[in-house]
Amino acid sequence: MTTPLGDPGFPNEQATVFVREFRVTVAPTYENRAKLATSPPLFLLRVPRASYRTGVDRVVAALAGALRQRVPFAHLPAGTGEGADARLLSAGAGTQLSRSAPQHMTPDRFPHFHVMCDLVGYIRSHPQEWADNGNQEAELRAHAGERRAHRGGALAFTRMEGPALDGLAGFLAGLSWLSFVQLLPRRIWARHISRKVMRAWLGAEPVAQGSNNLFRVMDHLAAERSVQLVDDAAHEETLQEFDWLLLRALLEDLRRPAIGRVLPGRRRRTSRPVLFLELPPAGEPGARAAERFLRSLRRARATAGPPGPLVVAVGVPSDALLRELGDPAESTFPEASVHLAADGTAGEPPVLVTVSGADLAARGVPVLPVDPKTFRFSRYVPATIVSGVTTLALLTTGLLLRPVVFPPPRDCLGGTGSVAESAPTEPVPVQATAWYEAAVRTIDQQNARVEQYAAQGRRVRTVVAFVSDPPTTDDETRFDGTIPELRGIAMWQERLIREAAADDSLIPLRVDVREAGVAFHDAEREADKLVAEVADEKSVPASDRVVGVLGFAQSRTETQAALQDLGDAGIPTIGTTATADEMLTGSAALTYWPSTPFNSREARIEADFARTENIVAEPGFEDRCVPAEHAIVIESSADLYSHSLARRFVGDFDGTHQVFDFDQEGRFGSTPLSGAVSEHGAASLARALCDALEDEPDSVVYWSARAKDFTALINSMDTAGTCTSRDVTVLGGNELTNVAQTGAFANKDWLRLYYSAHRLPTDDPGASDRTRQFVADYDAFVKATTAGTDPWRQDGHSAVSYDAFHVLSQAVRQAGLADPDIERKSVLLVLQAGIAFNGATGYVSYDGANAPPRDKTLVLLRQTGDRPKAVLACGAYDQHRSSEAQGPPCAG
Numbered sequence: 001m002t003t004p005l006g007d008p009g010f011p012n013e014q015a016t017v018f019v020r021e022f023r024v025t026v027a028p029t030y031e032n033r034a035k036l037a038t039s040p041p042l043f044l045l046r047v048p049r050a051s052y053r054t055g056v057d058r059v060v061a062a063l064a065g066a067l068r069q070r071v072p073f074a075h076l077p078a079g080t081g082e083g084a085d086a087r088l089l090s091a092g093a094g095t096q097l098s099r100s101a102p103q104h105m106t107p108d109r110f111p112h113f114h115v116m117c118d119l120v121g122y123i124r125s126h127p128q129e130w131a132d133n134g135n136q137e138a139e140l141r142a143h144a145g146e147r148r149a150h151r152g153g154a155l156a157f158t159r160m161e162g163p164a165l166d167g168l169a170g171f172l173a174g175l176s177w178l179s180f181v182q183l184l185p186r187r188i189w190a191r192h193i194s195r196k197v198m199r200a201w202l203g204a205e206p207v208a209q210g211s212n213n214l215f216r217v218m219d220h221l222a223a224e225r226s227v228q229l230v231d232d233a234a235h236e237e238t239l240q241e242f243d244w245l246l247l248r249a250l251l252e253d254l255r256r257p258a259i260g261r262v263l264p265g266r267r268r269r270t271s272r273p274v275l276f277l278e279l280p281p282a283g284e285p286g287a288r289a290a291e292r293f294l295r296s297l298r299r300a301r302a303t304a305g306p307p308g309p310l311v312v313a314v315g316v317p318s319d320a321l322l323r324e325l326g327d328p329a330e331s332t333f334p335e336a337s338v339h340l341a342a343d344g345t346a347g348e349p350p351v352l353v354t355v356s357g358a359d360l361a362a363r364g365v366p367v368l369p370v371d372p373k374t375f376r377f378s379r380y381v382p383a384t385i386v387s388g389v390t391t392l393a394l395l396t397t398g399l400l401l402r403p404v405v406f407p408p409p410r411d412c413l414g415g416t417g418s419v420a421e422s423a424p425t426e427p428v429p430v431q432a433t434a435w436y437e438a439a440v441r442t443i444d445q446q447n448a449r450v451e452q453y454a455a456q457g458r459r460v461r462t463v464v465a466f467v468s469d470p471p472t473t474d475d476e477t478r479f480d481g482t483i484p485e486l487r488g489i490a491m492w493q494e495r496l497i498r499e500a501a502a503d504d505s506l507i508p509l510r511v512d513v514r515e516a517g518v519a520f521h522d523a524e525r526e527a528d529k530l531v532a533e534v535a536d537e538k539s540v541p542a543s544d545r546v547v548g549v550l551g552f553a554q555s556r557t558e559t560q561a562a563l564q565d566l567g568d569a570g571i572p573t574i575g576t577t578a579t580a581d582e583m584l585t586g587s588a589a590l591t592y593w594p595s596t597p598f599n600s601r602e603a604r605i606e607a608d609f610a611r612t613e614n615i616v617a618e619p620g621f622e623d624r625c626v627p628a629e630h631a632i633v634i635e636s637s638a639d640l641y642s643h644s645l646a647r648r649f650v651g652d653f654d655g656t657h658q659v660f661d662f663d664q665e666g667r668f669g670s671t672p673l674s675g676a677v678s679e680h681g682a683a684s685l686a687r688a689l690c691d692a693l694e695d696e697p698d699s700v701v702y703w704s705a706r707a708k709d710f711t712a713l714i715n716s717m718d719t720a721g722t723c724t725s726r727d728v729t730v731l732g733g734n735e736l737t738n739v740a741q742t743g744a745f746a747n748k749d750w751l752r753l754y755y756s757a758h759r760l761p762t763d764d765p766g767a768s769d770r771t772r773q774f775v776a777d778y779d780a781f782v783k784a785t786t787a788g789t790d791p792w793r794q795d796g797h798s799a800v801s802y803d804a805f806h807v808l809s810q811a812v813r814q815a816g817l818a819d820p821d822i823e824r825k826s827v828l829l830v831l832q833a834g835i836a837f838n839g840a841t842g843y844v845s846y847d848g849a850n851a852p853p854r855d856k857t858l859v860l861l862r863q864t865g866d867r868p869k870a871v872l873a874c875g876a877y878d879q880h881r882s883s884e885a886q887g888p889p890c891a892g
Contacts, residue, residue: 009062009363009364009365009366009367010059010062010063010364010365010366010367011055011058011059011062011355011359011360011362011364012333012355012359012362012364012365013359013362013364013365014332014333014334015333015364015365016365017333017334017337018333018334018336018337018340019365019366019367020337021337021340021341022063022310022337022340022367023066023367023368023370024340024341025040025272025310025340025341026067026071026271026272026274026310026370027070027071027270027271027272027370027371027372030270030372030373033259033269033270034259034884035341036259036269036270036271036272036307037259037306037307038306038307038308038341038342038343038344039301039304039305039306039307039308039343039344040308040310040311040339040340040341040342040343040344041339041342041344041345041348041349041350041351042294042297042298042311042313042325042344042350042351043310043311043312043313043336043339043340043350043351043353044279044313044317044325044328044350044351044352044353045059045312045313045314045315045353045354045355046315046316046317046352046353046354046355047059047314047315047316047354047355047360048316048355048356048357048360049281049316050357051357051360052280052281052315052316054360055314055315055355055360056278056314056315058360058364059312059314059355060075060276060278060314062364062367063274063276063312063367064274064276065367065369066367066368066369066370067274067369067370068369069102070102070271070369070370070371070372070374071102071271071272071273071274071370071372072097072100072101072102072271072273072274073096073097073100073273073274073275073276074092074093074094074095074096074097074100074273074274074275074276075096075276075278076089076092076093076096076275076276076277076278076290076293077278077286078278078279078280078284078285078286078287078289078290078315079285079286079289080285080286081285082285084285084286084289085234085285085286085287085288085289086233086234086239086289087286087289088120088239088242088243088246088289088292089243089277089289089290089292089293090243090244090246090247090250090293090296091117091120091121091246093247093250093275093293094110094113094114094117094246094249094250094253095117097110097250097254097273097275097309098110098113098114102372102374109253110250110253111193111196111253112196112197112200112201112249112250112252112253113246113249113250113253114147114148114151115144115148115193115197115214115249116197116245116246116249117246117249118143118144118147118148119140119143119144119214119215119218120242120245120246122139122140122143122144123140123218123221123222123225123226123229123242124229124233124242127222127225127226127229127230127233128226128230129226130222130223130226131226131227131230134223135219135223136219136222136223137213137215137216137219140215140218140219140222141187141190141215142186144190144193144215145186145187145189145190146186148186148189148193149186155185155186155189190215193214194212194213194214194215195212197214197249198211198212198213198214198217200252201248201249201252201303201304202214202217202248204303204674204675205248205303205674206674207221207241207245221241225238225241236288236292239292240292240295240296243292243293243296244295244296244299244300246296247293247296247297247300248296248299248300248303248304251300251301251304251308251309252304254273254307254308254309255304255305255306255307255308259307268375270372270373270374271370271372272307272309272310273309273310274309274310274311274312275309275310275311275312276312276314277290277293277294277311277312277313277314277315278290278313278314278315279291279294279313279314279315279316279317280315280316281315281316281318282316282318282320282321287318290313290315291318291321294313294321294325295324297311298324298325298347301344301346302346302347302671302674303346303674304651305651305652306343306651308344310340313350317352322352325349325350326347326348326349326350327349328349328350328351328352329349329352329586330352330353330354331351331352331353332353333353335589335590336351336353338589338590338850339351339589341849342584342589343581343600345581345582345644346647346671347671348582348585409614410614410618410621410624410625410626411614411624411625412614412615412617412623412624412625413613413614413615413625413862413871414615414754414862414864414869414871415862415864415869416617416622416623416625417864418727418748418749418750418751418752418864419745419746419748419749419751419752419753419863419864420745420746420747420748420749420751421749421864428789428791429474429788429789430474430477430788430791431477431786431787431788432470432471432472432473432474432477433470433472434786434787435477435483435786436470436471436482436483436486437470438785438786439483439486439487439490439785440486440513441785442490442494442781442785443486443489443490443493443511443513446490446493446494446497446510446511447510447511449497449508450497450508450509450510450543451510451543453497453500453508454508454541454542454543458500458504458508459507459542459816459820459822460507460508460509460510460542460543461507461509461510461542461543461545461546461547461812461822462509462510462511462512462543462544462545462546462547463509463510463511463512463546463547463548463549463550463805463808464511464512464514464530464546464548464549464550464551465486465489465511465512465513465514465549465550465551466514466516466520466523466526466527466549466550466551466552466562467482467485467486467513467514467515467516467551467553468480468482468515468516468517468518468519468520468553468554469515469516469517469518470482470515471483481553481577481737481795481797482553483792484792484795484797484798484801485551485553485576485577485797485798485800485801486513486801487778487781487782487798487801488778488797488798488799488800488801488802488804488805488840489511489550489801489802489805490511490781491774491777491778491781491798491802492801492802492805492806492809493509493511493805494781496508496509496805496809505813505816505817506809506813507809507812507813507816507822509547509808509809509812510543510544511550512546514526514530516551516552516558516559516562517558519554519556520552520554520556520558520559520562521558522558523552523556523558523559523561523562524558524561524562524565526562527561527562527563527565527566528565530546530549530566530571531565531566531568531569531571533546534546534569534571534824535569545822546571546824547572547808547812547815547822547824547827548571548572548573548574548808548811548812548824548827549566549571549572549573549574550573550574550576550801550804550805550808551575551576552573552575552576552578552583553576553577553578553797553801554577554578554641555578555579555580555582555583555599555640555641555644556639556640556641557640559578559583560580560582560583560585560588560640563583563584563587563588563592564585564586564587564588565587566587566588566591566592567586567587567588567589567590567591567592568587570590570591570824570825570828571591571824572591572593572808572811572824572827572828572831573588573591573592573593574593574595574804574805574807574808575592575593575594575595575596575804576595576596576797576800576801576804577595577596577734577758577796577797577800577801578594578596578641579594579596579597579598579599579602579641579645579733579734580598580599580640580641580644580645581598581599581600581644581648582640582644583640584598584850584851588850589850590828590850591828591850592850593807593831593846593850593851593852594851594852595800595803595804595807595841595844595852595853595856596734596758596800596852596856597758597852597856597857597858597875598851598852599641599644599645599648599733600648601852601858602645602733602734602756602858603645603648603649603651603652604648604652604889605858605860605872605874605889605890606649606702606731606733606756606860606889607649607652607653607654607889608652608654608888608889609731609754609860609872609889610627610628610631610653610655610700610702610731611627611628611653611654611655612627612888612889613627613871613872613889614626614627615627615628615700615729615731615752615754616628616698616699616700616729617726617727617729617752618698619697619698619726622726622727626698628655628698628699628700628729629655629656629696629698629699630655630656630657630658630696630698630699630700631649631650631653631655631656631657631658631699631700631701631702632657632658632660632689632692632693632696632699632700632701632702633646633649633650633657633658633659633660633673633702633704634646634659634660634662634685634689634701634702634703634704634705634713635647635659635660635661635662635672635673635676635704635705636661636662636663636667636704636705636706636709637661637663637668637669637670637671637672637673637676638663638667638668638669639663639669639705639706641704641733641735642704642705642706643669643671643672643673643704645704645733646659646673646702646704647673649702649704650673653702656696658675658677658692659672659673659674659675659676659677660676660677660678660679660685660688660689661673661676661677661678661679662678662679662680662685662705662709662713663680663705663709664680664681664682664708664709664712665680666680682709682712682713682715682716683716683720685713685716686713686716686717686720686722687720687722689701689713689717689723690717690720690722690723693723693728694723697726699729700729700730700731701728701729701730701731702730702731702732703730703731703732703733703736704732704733704735705735706735707735707736707739710732710735710736710739711739711744711745714745714748714751718747718748718750724750725750726750727750727751727752728750728751728752729752729754730751730752730753730754730755731754731755732753732754732755732756733755733756734755734756734757734758734796736753736755737755737756737757737795737796737797737861745863752862753862753863754860754861754862754863754871755860755861755863756858756859756860756861757795757796757859757860757861757868758796758799758800758841758857758858758859759771759796759799759800759840759841759842759857759859760842760857760859760870760873760877761794761861761867761868761869761870762775762793762794763867764869764870764873766870766873766877768838768842768877768878770838770839770840771799771840771841771842774799774802774840775793778793778798779793794867794868796841796859799839799840799841800841802839802840803839803840803841803844806837806839806844807831807835807844807846808827810835810837811827811830811831811835812827814830814835815827815829815830831846831848832848833848834846834847834848838878838879841856841857842856842857842875842876842877842878843857843876843877843878843879843881844856845876845879854876855875855876855882855883856875856876857873857874857875857876857877858873858874858875859872859873859874860872860873872889872890874886874889874890875890
């Protein structure tokens, strides 16, 4: 497919990759439509003020021209005249999207947007009504019902005129017609749409003030804003709130239906809606409306779940607006292309790219039309066929079999035992200093063997492993994964050195272990030191030249900043167990490859798992379980990992929830989850949690905070004993593996614990030969280097670091085949080309993108006593498995 001559090109010669990624992000191939499940960040394309009109027209025409009649999109022009700044661009966005969707494609219904648009429109048109008459809830309900009937559909018949009869018969007929044909259906619809909107999103917003009635909420809002609207119909604060309400409702509509699977509506989501916004210079007509829309977008995305539209704002953003949007750094188009396929995060600054005057004068890059899969008939046709066949099958079954009630199964997934079942009476003893020093000493001894290779003339290089400061007490050891991670690194180094004796193509690697502070507090400083060292490494021996970095096992703001600095310096970095999506931002997106699945994938799987699997003990029956109807989410909002995981779980959990923000040191972030209650004492959190469990007994406690805080809470709950008369189910992230397998909860016979991990237990029937061999090697390594009982035999940290070092060493080997100097840029090129192998954690396959291995294994474990049991394994554990084939909760 080619672009006709004369069509405008995209104005930047370096934008080829950006344009290509734009087309893939908007309309991927049908087989890859799962890519539509993300919410890309906002893109700000800045044009010169002097060429504002020309620049906007050129950019929008090039991109929008590729979408016409193929993808739903909205073009939000700046407008002219005095009324341009009083417009609500969110209303125009929703209206255009609802009208521009190609036939028979989804999403094709906008219930949240339409009802909110009707209510906001009525309030803006009748502000005096509240000033004169007060309560207008009934009028809002009647207006919304009339507008819904006017749009057609099931309520259209309520606009029909009643029978024209005289006398008493006519009066009774008219009364019946009014009551049962007009008023009752609209009242039923109003009750339905109110529950739908409030439960989906509005009920969790502060504006709802605890109410569960849509029309009452909007009535109170109108009463508060009526005086402002009477005095000034373009009152900025009021318009900002209305604009946000409309946009938040629109984002909720764009979430449904889900993507893929079997239902026709899901299979027909084949493209992503796009919004093009014109952003005039400050002070010009329409600038206030455009900036208002962008502020609404930032606020709405803080609570809206994916998928979301791609928003491209083109124009001249003011300095004040850029500050409000998070002071985005300037990007080039090649850098911006990386973010097109990424999943944006709440509060993330937009991607800012400047289109210069020279770009506008040049011919530019052609934008080929997108070509999403289309459908010839309505989705109701296959749905009707499937429904008819299903109904016929059920009727046939009912005729052939006696009526029998088949109750849903109530077996508890993974059994009914607690963490105390078959557990030792005391926690497994640990030897903090001795075990840490043993791992480091082993690495030092192997580094000496690497130096022997260098003395023999072999090419050897250095990798840096960043770890947190060593634990100094037994408890710190249980909360920290440093020791098993170092063991995994030492194990792969030993294997690499041994095999290099016979294989000249292998590059022996020395490991420089560097401590980055307690909980990686000094990660950025240590990264900067490394950057300064490699900037002047020509004078150092070749064996000391750093070709890559391993580590950063925790997602924290400090490690995120360290990755940015390493990315700026072009240093290849292979992550270990840091799982937050936010780690892969900015410069890190060019040099960082995580080893474990992102929080977004883990949270989605865990949310579906909690909502569909029998994990919560049914009240009064400890041997019977049901899925969780309610989630009590505990986060630490100042912790990057915790806040990221909790936010995504809340967005994906299809049930009710409440949130506690917990940090024993009283450190709380600026943007906790909506409605979160802050707690800094373990005892007070235990009391609040027990009260919540009393109110919602079918709850799962979702833990996203750190292991130390978890242990404090569990001990406080056990001491108080106010809610431990029945079993409590906790579902947590991989952070809990640090402590769960050390026997720290040996006497907590009321605790049922599920948590994520990154490899199968060795005694699981599905464990691969590679995993079993790794555990055997690990046992031998521990026996040879330390004394005592090892608590981390089934922990995944050692296996993850083992595979991560495998990735880096393989990249160095392949780079050395083409580049005798083994420059870091050569290692990056190999990583960008892709690497695949069967590892200790399952099949590891990087396809070149800076992302976790494709369909990487994620395991959910149930801890019982001194051993974990796998209850779910998602992803490509071996090369021939896939999440899509495994079905829910893995697929989706």
